[in-house]
Amino acid sequence: MLLDAFGCRWRLDVSGLGPDLGPRVEELWSRAAVADESEDGEDGCAAPVFVVTRGSHPGLVVIDGDEQDATDDEVPYAVSRALTFASIVRRTGECLMLHAAGVAAADGSTVALVAASGTGKTTAASRLGRRLGYVTDETVAVEDDLRVRAYPKPLSVVVDPTDPHGKSEHSPDELGLLTAPADLRLVATVVLERTDEVDAPVLEPFALVDAATLVLPQTSALPSLERPLDRLAEVLVAGHGPWRLRYREIEDCATIVAELAAGRTPGGLPEKVEWQWLAGSADPATAAARQQPPPVPPPPGVFVPDLVVEIDTVVVRAPYDDALVSDGAVLVLQDALPTTLPGLAARAWLAATEPTSVARLVEDAEDGLGSHPEAERLVLGAVRSLVEGGLLRAR
Template identity: 40%
Template sequence: MSEDYVVDAFGARWSLDTGALGAEERERLHLLWARCRVLGARAEDAGVAPFVVTDGSPYAVSRALTLASLKRRRGSAVLLHAAGLSRGERAIALVGPSGAGKSTASRVLGTHFGYLSDETVAVEADGRVAAYPKPVSVVTDPEAPWDKGEWSPDELGLRKSSDPAYLTAVVVLERDPTRTVPELAPLTLIDALLAVIAQSSSLPALDRPLHRLAEVVSGSGGPFLLRYSEISDCFDVVGTLLDGNTETKRRPWTSTPSPGVQLGELGTDTPEGTVVRAPWRDAVTGEGGTLVLVDETPVRLGPVGEVLWRTAETPTTRDAAYAAVVAELGEHPDAGRAVHDGIASLVELGLLRVSP
């Protein structure tokens, strides 16, 4: 057997160079990463990059390897900062901000379901999850949350995941210490996209990023919000998701890709006050409204903003924009002010342009 130690981090392969470490540190590192090791792979194999380990701290290695792998996978997969669990070929991603309990969920629920990752779920174009069963990072001192301990999945008794496993649901975690019974509730698509974007990496590097992300989060009748107090109370809820018993009727969503041309450019002969869309990257409309990606910034449109942006698909006058808002949202004493302010706001956000 080759002495090379090659690991696969959600599709990025690395040959660990541990020559700077002592025998004990090297042995510990190899134990921690055993689930990610590619047996028989060699450092000179195609697609394998060197990873030199100079710091024997297990958490430092884990963090550095994850960051390096995110850079290598940039633009080729949807990269979520999430816990991943599976049952058979079905997988789910548990997403939430720092402190939401993703590593705890992996450690607790992974004893019953397949453990895919405690922090990075990479979703390929066909929906397959590129597994990352790395050592689980655990805060050991609440006063130093940045200094985490590392335990291997085998040490924690976490089950192995199936290969392949395909993402079928995305769940946003919301821990509520006052809750006595966990609740799995539908989450609007736009709310879910905003929550997941905040926990994603290099999303704008993807082609049609919001469309791709909407496909990911809307599986199995989702997206979902899981409100809970203790994750140990959530085995049944997670089992229901992984069994595929959560199909619900949801409002269909649509996406509006960038046209690939600068529609926002207005000629010198354009009538004064003409309103038109500025260039954008991608947009999705569904439950919860419309979300537009401008450069790398997601902007959620309100009711007036939605009508204005839709109307400005082709150059339009302010009067026509006002008429479109009234026709859709109804008469209102302040409609004129709302349209004026709405156009100004969308111009400031980079969604509209107005000829001088």
């Protein structure tokens, strides 16, 4: 069968699983099947064959060339996991991939519901997909124009709460989920937060850097994109976000999510969030060198990360991969690792584009934030933390 996984076409061959299990796997993936043999996938590649067959001994299965332990009950989930991973690899560097459930209104307006593994994506998709079209319970792939690529895979339901990796597969049709339209576009991204502290669901906007910090671990291969944090910001601010949905039971959120898909929110839409994207200064050779200790003590005037920082110390930004600035806070990617800088740390990092003394950074802080009797101590502490964290270099 020919199927599409968020822009990747595959020719799924499960004939080697036998007359019972093979048709069952095809049934599970029927919502993702495509009939048009003439077009390649979004990645421009003709559909490779994804073969699933019995292994060399009973209890073994070979999935796309990888032999692994799996009972017949475990094979469908193993296929879903492997096919998802293989599709992520193929689309790396091409689109932004969120670990999220996706549901869509009849006009294609799609809401991505972001959550960590095991914290509610599949439950959200299975409940909300009875009112809105089911897009996916696993990976929401967003193109650079905010088009969404559907991935209506079988839903992976945890069988035993004590074993989060033990899951059974159910097709969207078996669960009564609505079919999403063919043309999808992202209109909102929502961070899910299940909590017993609220009686009724609460949809609330929150700061872009805070949202990006939470969502970044729930992406796949984000640093491989051009402008990674800028792309993430565009996705998060869609529909006047970022949004956080705090809830006790996801069933109670159906109306809120449907309204959000329609461009309406309780209390009206907040002002659109502004941000600044800073292109990284690091290159592969610099990044590799930054991870190695200097072979000899550096000569005077050379920037080093472990110098004791005092008020007359000169500092400058260390090479970084990417940065996002919004509302006085900064999110920095360095060696693909994120660091969030609030307040004084953000201001000092932003001001140190060129070699600058700590004393001058104190003046800059007071110029922007007002005088403070502890300004020198506070700025010095922030700069020391930045130097220790490798975000600033001192000489």
